[in-house]
Amino acid sequence: MKQYIEIRCRHCGADDLVKNGRSENGTQRYRCNECGKSFQNEYSYNAWKPGVKGQIETQTINSSGVRDIGRNLGISKNTVISELKKNSCRSESVFHAAGRRN
Numbered sequence: 808m809k810q811y812i813e814i815r816c817r818h819c820g821a822d823d824l825v826k827n828g829r830s831e832n833g834t835q836r837y838r839c840n841e842c843g844k845s846f847q848n849e850y851s852y853n854a855w856k857p858g859v860k861g862q863i864e865t866q867t868i869n870s871s872g873v874r875d876i877g878r879n880l881g882i883s884k885n886t887v888i889s890e891l892k893k894n895s896c897r898s899e900s901v902f903h904a905a906g907r908r909n
């Protein structure tokens with residue numbers, strides 16, 4: 808199965824990106840073909856591990872703050888927020904996720 812990871816430019820939001828080496832801590836860097844700026848995709852590695860999305864939803868139901876969720880999962884709070892925005896249109900599945908905590 809092909810895994811699709813969506814990464815967008817931090818500056819202009821374009822998805823036309825090229826890999827641009829790695830930073831000292833091994834984080835993938837990208838350069839945007841649209842605006843020419845480079846940025847570091849520091850949080851995507853953890854954020855897109857299987858199960859993390861569900862954990863964001865579950866922890867939100869338990870009324871954890873986004874900062875706490877990010878800290879628990881080892882991802883940026885911005886990632887948490889963007890996940891929550893994406894998921895707000897399908898609240899039904901959020902409830903299902905909350906129902907099966909491990």
Ligand SMILES: [Zn+2]
Nearest residue numbers: 816819839842
């Ligand atoms: Zn850009």
